[in-house]
Amino acid sequence: MEIQQQMQLICPSCTHPNGFTSAEKLEMHLAMVHFRCTPFRCGQCRGEASFHCETLLRRHYAEDHGIERFEVGVSQLNELSGVSLSGWVI
Numbered sequence: 556m557e558i559q560q561q562m563q564l565i566c567p568s569c570t571h572p573n574g575f576t577s578a579e580k581l582e583m584h585l586a587m588v589h590f591r592c593t594p595f596r597c598g599q600c601r602g603e604a605s606f607h608c609e610t611l612l613r614r615h616y617a618e619d620h621g622i623e624r625f626e627v628g629v630s631q632l633n634e635l636s637g638v639s640l641s642g643w644v645i
Contacts, residue, residue, distance in 0.1 A: 595627065 563574030564581045568589050575581040586592040586607070593605035595612040599620050606612045609627055616622040 563576065564578060565571070565574050566581060566584060566589075568585070571584065575584060593607050595606045595609055597604040597606075597612065597615055597620075599616070599622075604615055604619075606615065612627065613625075616625060
């Protein structure tokens with residue numbers, strides 16, 4: 556039986572307990588926790604409500620506006636466009 560070990564990427568800014576299994580997950584952690592990026596903005600709140608992931612934006616629409624179905628458009632993803640965090644991945 557062959558056991559495969561999965562490489563863990565470590566955040567250079569904190570002591571996250573488990574590390575990350577992919578560069579994408581590490582980049583998401585850096586964006587949300589250390590850079591405080593909130594690229595998902597509510598179109599109903601005129602941009603005053605913003606979230607770090609689509610799931611929280613969908614919950615906001617449902618709970619605060621009673622809207623269950625909508626499309627996430629480019630205008631709601633403005634903060635991360637053109638930002639690269641790949642320099643953090645070692």
